[in-house]
Amino acid sequence: xxxxxxxxLGFFAGFLGxxxxxxxGVLLSPILxxxxxxxIRQAIGTSLVAVITTSAASSSVHLQRHTTDIRLxxxxxxxxxxxxxxxxxxxxYFNRNALEGLFAGFLLYSAxxxxxxxxxxxxxxxxxxxxxxxxxxxxxxxxxxxLGLAASLVAGALSGLLGIGxxxxxxxxxxxxxxxxLVVATATSNFMIGVTAAASAIVYYRRGDILVxxxxxxxxxxxxxxxxxxxxxxxxxxxxxxxxxxxxxxYLAGHLILHLLRGWL
Amino acid sequence: MSQVREPDFDxxxxxxxxxxxxxxxxxxxxxxxxxxxxxxxIPVDIERAGVLLMLATPVVRVIVACFLxxxxxxxxxxWISLGVLVILMLGSVFGIGEx
Numbered sequence: 374x375x376x377x378x379x380x381x382l383g384f385f386a387g388f389l390g391x392x393x394x395x396x397x398g399v400l401l402s403p404i405l406x407x408x409x410x411x412x413i414r415q416a417i418g419t420s421l422v423a424v425i426t427t428s429a430a431s432s433s434v435h436l437q438r439h440t441t442d443i444r445l446x447x448x449x450x451x452x453x454x455x456x457x458x459x460x461x462x463x464x465x466y467f468n469r470n471a472l473e474g475l476f477a478g479f480l481l482y483s484a485x486x487x488x489x490x491x492x493x494x495x496x497x498x499x500x501x502x503x504x505x506x507x508x509x510x511x512x513x514x515x516x517x518x519x520l521g522l523a524a525s526l527v528a529g530a531l532s533g534l535l536g537i538g539x540x541x542x543x544x545x546x547x548x549x550x551x552x553x554x555l556v557v558a559t560a561t562s563n564f565m566i567g568v569t570a571a572a573s574a575i576v577y578y579r580r581g582d583i584l585v586x587x588x589x590x591x592x593x594x595x596x597x598x599x600x601x602x603x604x605x606x607x608x609x610x611x612x613x614x615x616x617x618x619x620x621x622x623x624y625l626a627g628h629l630i631l632h633l634l635r636g637w638l
Numbered sequence: 639m640s641q642v643r644e645p646d647f648d649x650x651x652x653x654x655x656x657x658x659x660x661x662x663x664x665x666x667x668x669x670x671x672x673x674x675x676x677x678x679x680i681p682v683d684i685e686r687a688g689v690l691l692m693l694a695t696p697v698v699r700v701i702v703a704c705f706l707x708x709x710x711x712x713x714x715x716x717w718i719s720l721g722v723l724v725i726l727m728l729g730s731v732f733g734i735g736e737x
Contacts, residue, residue, distance in 0.1 A: 450700075
């Protein structure tokens, strides 16, 4: 029964994530922690598996379109993987309340940011994304590596701490500051997420914070959901869905805060 | 130029990711279906194999890219890939941070 619920949960997280650009990890961990009665640390570790699954599946598609800059991705991964491994390690010393508080804060911040941007999630959605065919991307030279590496370190640290992908940090930094075309920045960010999440997931796994009976059905659902979502994304008007997800984020943040307060009272 | 169009390079790395993702999907699915009919630890072991393959996929991706860079005599990115690999390995070798 729980297994079936997890497959469905994974399916919706993957589907809505691919549709809107709101990553699955940010929703999955709090839902697992609040409604499936596992600790927030285990919830984060478990949803990291789903994050890797999504990255591997979608990144293989981007790679075949030749829009991924593997060299740039690999360079920035030095920073994301390091940041992720360090915070994943530190999480072992965090108590439950601190982690739940951080997560609630992150959810509120994300939800409010999306609202103030008028429901735009995908970075710089207004920019026309040109249809990419082989060789169409204009030549470019990535710039400002120190800044890119610093931002990647932060994105990686957040990933290890909260089990998220960190795309909303990496994409704008590559696009605006590093002089990388948006299509390439998006594909490369996606490419990096797998290694970043693996760096922290390995630490979570060794600590026993990945529950395979939860991770497997979740990943199966996420896999199917994200493939379907990616296919339908160009055809569905996503703003309503985004606002729905913002509502879910507020609900989860509120729930986490209540959970914290109950612990103190 | 960081951006060199290398269709073959992309294809090999994409293949690694695709094998990992689809492989995991089917292994985990087999574990779930097995779990419907059989109790005990066998379904869980199958699911564990799927999870471990998923964790290994990005690592294999880095190893393959590292190998390809060195084969192309692109030393700089070969070493960078090796660095990423070392960081990934540190997580599995070093302390766990258990409380």
